[in-house]
């Protein structure tokens with residue numbers, strides 16, 4: 001069923017769904033396009049419509065072969081739509097779901113492409129803020145890159161910004177996808193370009209290992225790991241590639257590589273990675289959600305949907321266009337309560353305790369017990385000594401010559417008497 005979007009575009013078929021809207025295959029004056037129709041509740045939000053109009057110039061002027069171009073932005077009655085370049089292919093999430101992990105050379109090549117796109121965006125002052133496999137499209141119509149890797153393009157620029165909470169709410173809420181959130185976002189800082197580098201390095205890790213470094217279990221646990229834990233190594237990964245990942249997952253944003261450096265460093269690695277098979281990385285044994293909660297994480301157990309966002313979900317998405325059945329089952333943008341500094345500190349303390357091996361924890365408890373016992377023994381000895389001294393004093397006072405003078409201490413009897 002064809003549908004008109006503004007005066008210039010017609011859409012006929014749904015090609016995908018996300019948390020912010022539905023993507024349609026469409027037709028414009030210059031040929032085929034992809035049209036992302038934002039959800040009705042977002043389209044009805046006047047603040048968001050204002051931002052949409054404001055962002056139009058920045059988003060439509062971002063023109064780079066590794067970025068999915070935004071051709072137009074349409075505000076038409078109740079429709080709010082981004083008209084994009086149509087990419088013939090698939091997205092990286094679908095590829096991961098199909099193949100699991102990716103050979104190291106292909107992974108590095110795909111991520112170098114995305115880093116090129118990010119470098120262009122960052123140079124134009126645009127931070128993506130939601131880099132994840134869903135937002136990387138593989139252009140299967142283009143000639144493949146090194147080792148037959150498909151060419152990648154980053155999409156969904158600006159959408160996280162459009163649906164973001166205003167500054168005053170940002171102090172208490174986070175919008176993003178938990179597995180890819182940089183620690184400084186969780187700590188409440190303004191997201192800058194380095195958050196995209198952190199997210200992209202997380203995607204690289206995921207391509208190589210088949211899972212994200214800090215994901216799994218309850219959202220509170222995921223946030224805590226981003227802030228407090230070191231990235232788990234990937235067995236068998238060549239050192240050069242590992243160093244790049246570790247640098248880009250640094251907790252301090254200033255220590256991370258810039259996007260252009262990341263692309264260049266990855267390309268330097270490509271020859272050495274040629275022919276390496278997919279790494280056999282054992283899946284991390286993260287326990288299912290509730291079992292994994294530490295007491296502090298249990299305090300931080302809220303994952304809820306702010307207006308305009310979806311719950312973190314495993315079920316189908318809310319239908320976005322009347323009459324169209326939901327088909328998205330992905331975890332995607334989530335609005336989260338930002339953990340307080342106290343909660344983060346508790347996560348850190350518990351995390352340190354959890355990292356200690358069970359044998360070491362047992363030894364540590366036993367040493368604490370012995371210390372407590374020693375302190376008690378010293379206290380008891382002091383009490384007994386004082387009691388003995390008091391008893392001796394009483395006995396001495398009772399035998400002294402002026403014992404009958406009552407409460408006056410015996411020493412007084414030796415003091416010079418008043419004339």
Ligand SMILES: Nc1ncnc2c1ncn2[C@@H]1O[C@H](COP(=O)(O)OP(=O)(O)OP(=O)(O)O)[C@@H](O)[C@H]1O
Nearest residue numbers: 016017018019020023034084085086087091134332
């Ligand atoms: N320009 C495009 N060309 C071709 N297909 C596209 C294009 N943009 C998006 N798609 C397809 O539509 C799907 C949904 O895209 P969308 O950006 O709405 O959601 P998402 O990125 O999966 O999730 P979210 O918006 O919640 O981050 C994509 O995964 C992709 O398969």
